Amino acid sequence: MPIKSRLHLPHVPARPGEKPDFSYVQISPAGAVPRPQVNALVKDVAHLALEMVRVLDDNADAVGAWHPHLDASELQVGLRHMLLTRIYDERMQRMQRGGKISFYIRSLGEEAVSVAQGMALSPSDMLFPGYRNQGLQIVRGIPLVNLMCQLLSNTRDMCKGRQLPVMYHSKANNLFSISGNLATQFPQAVGWAMAAAIKGEGNLAATWIGEGSTAEADFHHALLFASVYQAPVILNVVNNQWAISTFQGYAGGEQRSFAARGPGYGMAGIRVDGNDFLAVYSVTQWAAERARTGGGPTLIELVTYRGAAHSTSDDPARYRAKDDAEHWPLGDPIIRLKAHMIKIGEWSEERHEALVAELEAQVVSSWKEAVTFGTLNEGPKLDSDLMFEDVFKEMPENLQRQQALMRKERS
Amino acid sequence: MANMNMIQALTSAMDIMLGKDPSVILMGEDIGYFGGVFRATEGLQRKYGEHRVIDTPIAEGGIVAAAIGMSINGLRPVAEIQFADYIYPGFDQIVSELARIRYRTAGDFFAPLTIRTPCGGGIRGGQTHSQSPEGIFTHVSGIKVVMPSNPFDAKGLLITCIEDDDPVVFFEPKRLYNGPFDGDPTKPAVPWNAHPKGQVDEGYYTVPLGKADIVRTGSEVTIITYGTMVFVAAAAAAAMNLDAEIIDLRSLVPLDVDTICTSVRKTGRCVVAHEATRFSGFGAELLSIVQEECFWDLEAPIQRVTGWDTPYPHAFEWEYFPGQARVSMALKTVMEPA
Numbered sequence: 001m002p003i004k005s006r007l008h009l010p011h012v013p014a015r016p017g018e019k020p021d022f023s024y025v026q027i028s029p030a031g032a033v034p035r036p037q038v039n040a041l042v043k044d045v046a047h048l049a050l051e052m053v054r055v056l057d058d059n060a061d062a063v064g065a066w067h068p069h070l071d072a073s074e075l076q077v078g079l080r081h082m083l084l085t086r087i088y089d090e091r092m093q094r095m096q097r098g099g100k101i102s103f104y105i106r107s108l109g110e111e112a113v114s115v116a117q118g119m120a121l122s123p124s125d126m127l128f129p130g131y132r133n134q135g136l137q138i139v140r141g142i143p144l145v146n147l148m149c150q151l152l153s154n155t156r157d158m159c160k161g162r163q164l165p166v167m168y169h170s171k172a173n174n175l176f177s178i179s180g181n182l183a184t185q186f187p188q189a190v191g192w193a194m195a196a197a198i199k200g201e202g203n204l205a206a207t208w209i210g211e212g213s214t215a216e217a218d219f220h221h222a223l224l225f226a227s228v229y230q231a232p233v234i235l236n237v238v239n240n241q242w243a244i245s246t247f248q249g250y251a252g253g254e255q256r257s258f259a260a261r262g263p264g265y266g267m268a269g270i271r272v273d274g275n276d277f278l279a280v281y282s283v284t285q286w287a288a289e290r291a292r293t294g295g296g297p298t299l300i301e302l303v304t305y306r307g308a309a310h311s312t313s314d315d316p317a318r319y320r321a322k323d324d325a326e327h328w329p330l331g332d333p334i335i336r337l338k339a340h341m342i343k344i345g346e347w348s349e350e351r352h353e354a355l356v357a358e359l360e361a362q363v364v365s366s367w368k369e370a371v372t373f374g375t376l377n378e379g380p381k382l383d384s385d386l387m388f389e390d391v392f393k394e395m396p397e398n399l400q401r402q403q404a405l406m407r408k409e410r411s
Numbered sequence: 412m413a414n415m416n417m418i419q420a421l422t423s424a425m426d427i428m429l430g431k432d433p434s435v436i437l438m439g440e441d442i443g444y445f446g447g448v449f450r451a452t453e454g455l456q457r458k459y460g461e462h463r464v465i466d467t468p469i470a471e472g473g474i475v476a477a478a479i480g481m482s483i484n485g486l487r488p489v490a491e492i493q494f495a496d497y498i499y500p501g502f503d504q505i506v507s508e509l510a511r512i513r514y515r516t517a518g519d520f521f522a523p524l525t526i527r528t529p530c531g532g533g534i535r536g537g538q539t540h541s542q543s544p545e546g547i548f549t550h551v552s553g554i555k556v557v558m559p560s561n562p563f564d565a566k567g568l569l570i571t572c573i574e575d576d577d578p579v580v581f582f583e584p585k586r587l588y589n590g591p592f593d594g595d596p597t598k599p600a601v602p603w604n605a606h607p608k609g610q611v612d613e614g615y616y617t618v619p620l621g622k623a624d625i626v627r628t629g630s631e632v633t634i635i636t637y638g639t640m641v642f643v644a645a646a647a648a649a650a651m652n653l654d655a656e657i658i659d660l661r662s663l664v665p666l667d668v669d670t671i672c673t674s675v676r677k678t679g680r681c682v683v684a685h686e687a688t689r690f691s692g693f694g695a696e697l698l699s700i701v702q703e704e705c706f707w708d709l710e711a712p713i714q715r716v717t718g719w720d721t722p723y724p725h726a727f728e729w730e731y732f733p734g735q736a737r738v739s740m741a742l743k744t745v746m747e748p749a
Binding site: 184190194196222 | 436462463467468470472473476477478479480481482483484485486500503504507508512513514515516517518519520521552553555575576577621664665666668
């Protein structure tokens with residue numbers, strides 16, 4: 001027998017100069033996937049990991065068993081948060097380009113993930129975000145000025161100048177610190193949830209990771225511990241197709257969905273249209289109720305598309321088809337929710353324009369306020385003495401000495 | 412007071428803390444029903460329940476990460492890594508996360524986690540059950556590093572670590588679990604009950620971090636050491652009839668620089684001894700500090716006694732181990748007149 005073994009390299013559908021091709025994305029029709037009871041056995045919900053939960057159809061109607069039947073006011077809040085996230089992103093990108101901040105990461109096209117999921121959870125649930133979940137900060141009501149001061153590493157920076165831009169946290173709002181290292185938050189969220197269960201509290205933890213980072217051991221530790229201890233945690237894989245330049249196939253997404261890792265570890269897995277606000281809300285609500293009623297963890301794969309560059313240090317034109325985003329078959333989350341709200345008579349183009357103008361003004365005025373607390377280059381500065389604090393609860397002698405030396409060096 | 416070996420003293424510390432503070436939980440491989448491969452958690456699951464003394468999957472990275480998550484949710488986990496040699500799958504979580512959670516959140520979040528792990532050789536463990544990786548952890552800003560050398564200190568230090576709001580890696584020199592060891596494997600084992608430090612208070616007490624113990628006061632030479640080497644160094648100096656001052660550091664981070672320097676200024680001679688490998692080891696840090704702080708008081712170059720810069724070989728365990736002969740050579744060199 002001749003040797004047939006040959007190294008397989010995952011297929012990248014379209015590189016620069018090629019025609020975008022999303023035929024690999026398996027899409028279920030809206031309303032087609034049944035909604036099981038929240039206490040269903042893992043083996044009975046295996047189909048959820050392979051199909052795609054969708055509520056909004058191509059006619060902007062909400063259909064099927066996963067329709068969450070939200071009040072118009074909730075839809076309006078959701079639209080507002082998504083729009084604010086996008087406008088904030090656009091403005092901060094420009095501020096980075098103008099040299100005001102060192103680095104930025106946009107979530108263009110993925111706004112429904114953070115906003116719908118954040119809204120479907122309770123404020124007392126602990127969130128362990130990744131670096132592209134700014135919508136969670138918006139949903140939890142963190143003032144834009146606070147977020148901007150973090151980006152500026154200025155005198156009001158919640159991190160006291162110790163973290164790269166976008167690595168926010170808010171203890172008061174149950175938002176854990178974003179690491180900057182990938183995947184590390186995933187098993188930590190599971191540990192947090194285990195503690196909640198040990199203490200007999202009703203809160204759950206939710207965490208987010210990109211599909212690329214599911215390759216890290218931390219992802220697998222998280223699923224293992226979540227499954228073994230049936231922890232009240234929602235594990236979210238944001239599959240935006242790209243990990244910088246590396247296509248999702250290189251994280252193992254070519255042969256089987258990321259959601260299918262869930263049943264593989266013994267927990268429910270749900271694959272959802274990540275650009276469908278209603279579907280994202282609904283599956284999150286299902287997973288939250290399941291976790292709160294002792295049904296254990298759920299792995300949710302949110303199928304979306306990274307509309308922007310990985311970060312301000314990246315240029316996707318060098319590795320993916322230029323008009324890729326325009327061909328993405330699941331559309332834009334803001335446009336889709338807006339169309340649905342107009343269709344049901346709860347929104348209009350005029351109101352939309354007015355809201356955009358209002359939010360743009362809010363972002364501009366917040367920025368004006370934030371820079372009064374300093375920027376990297378001008379205005380009030382953080383005291384460099386602060387760099388020695390919080391290494392430990394009490395500053396040890398060697399750090400006290402180094403602090404004194406630094407003062408001398410700078411005098 | 413009761414006779415306890417180091418294992419019993421550690422068990423007692425955890426028992427007391429489980430009883431005293433409902434936020435304390437234990438977790439690790441084989442620690443629950445079975446009581447741990449070294450028996451350090453024996454009986455504790457029966458006493459406090461499966462939700463307080465938790466068996467885990469064999470995934471050190473997962474153990475550390477989950478314990479971090481628990482610690483930021485108000486618990487004080489004590490995680491056992493079965494051998495220090497197995498700690499590396501959890502290394503990223505310790506270095507990149509645990510050590511910096513307080514710093515990166517400007518004190519808003521903190522992780523009061525204690526990681527216990529048996530270290531060191533002398534039990535025929537080969538290169539995967541004998542390592543002393545403490546120096547790797549002392550190089551990381553934001554974690555405390557502790558290594559007791561006897562039952563009394565082990566208990567008091569562990570209680571301090573569990574109550575500490577900063578993360579700690581707590582190394583247990585496993586050759587000392589059952590008795591003090593002078594470095595000679597051919598002698599019959601000596602149990603702790605014959606040693607004053609094997610007399611342990613059965614109740615709650617603490618031993619502070621950052622406070623070295625002067626095991627023996629002396630005038631001719633200072634030996635700075637910790638863990639397994641404390642007794643080896645003492646035996647070597649005694650065999651040479653040297654009036655050595657022996658300092659057991661107990662905690663490497665924070666480090667008791669004052670006790671070290673006061674002693675070296677007095678004796679004018681210094682030997683640093685640890686079981687870990689030499690190159691970039693913690694001994695190099697100790698040498699630097701003594702050189703920077705006590706240079707004009709030194710009568711001779713500082714000497715280092717360490718394991719060789721090889722992995723810990725199974726068949727040549729005692730050729731590798733820095734026993735009395737290696738300590739004696741260093742002492743002889745340091746005592747030579749200039």
